Amino acid sequence: MIIQFIITIFLCVVASYYDIKKGIIPDKISIFLISFGIVSNMILSLLSGNLKHILASILSLSLTYLVCYLLWRLKVWGGGDVKLLTGIAAIIPFASIPFLNVFPELSIYPFSFSVILNAILISFPFLFMMIFYLNMKNMIFNRNTELLFNLINYKNFLFFIKSNFNRFIPVKDLEEGMIVNEYYFNDKQIIDLINDSKGNLKVYRLNDDSNYSYYFKSISAGGLTEKDMFLLKIMNSQNIISDYISIKLGFPFAPFITIGLLTAIFLGDIIMVISKNMVLVV
Known part of the structure; x- marks a missing residue:
């Protein structure tokens, strides 16, 4: 025991x-x-x-x-x-x-x-201290005071996390478990490569009038699988995707x-x- x-x-x-x-x-x-x-x-x-x-x-x-x-x-x-x-x-x-x-x-x-x-x-006190720190650093709530008062709302909280818990890193530095944000593209070859890998990345179609037709991102909080990680690095080495990619900073x-x-x-x-x-x- x-x-x-x-x-x-x-x-x-x-x-x-x-x-x-x-x-x-x-x-x-x-x-x-x-x-x-x-x-x-x-x-x-x-x-x-x-x-x-x-x-x-x-x-x-x-x-x-x-x-x-x-x-x-x-x-x-x-x-x-x-x-x-x-x-x-x-x-x-x-x-x-x-x-x-x-x-x-x-x-x-x-x-x-x-x-x-x-x-x-x-964890609550530490989370609120982190929110306070990010506000002091980025002046988030000064630009959007409504967000501060409505942060308890689930959608607003997700918006806050999505807006401030991200960073760009070199594709070569990707590691298993990292969560990839939306990566926008037009090359249909990427669709086939990601669909064939059957990992934790998924391609979505854009229906708006942006310059891109598609984007991919991690499906769940589980992040990149080993296969996903190597696939992105191979696509980068062949200049199919850019050198940097946005990932979510996990708490x-x-x-x-x-x-x-x-x-x-x-x-x-x-x-x-x-x-x-x-x-x-x-």
């Missing part, structure tokens, strides 16, 4: 480093967490003669993946975050921490859900997952803590 917690915390810290440094969470980390979770809980079930460990691990893993996958489809976060949270769910399905001398506020849902909720709540969420994990272990579910304190006050 102690080994499970130590390994989970250590690998989440490593995942956070990669997410901050490179903007991606290596699949090897998440795959190891998921595999280790299933194997370690199977061993615990065999040693204790109780199937609850492995059954809880599989149930927690499945529920967490389903919820996180839906959030991924809504473009709330990237595929790396989904896999990392699924790995945590596989290793730590229960919310009981027997080896600690603290008694965290537990929840009625899987432990991984407490990690998710903690991570989201903890590194792995550090908040790690903090959410530590908070859940030593303090518990923040929602439950707040709810209990509100009840006591009332």
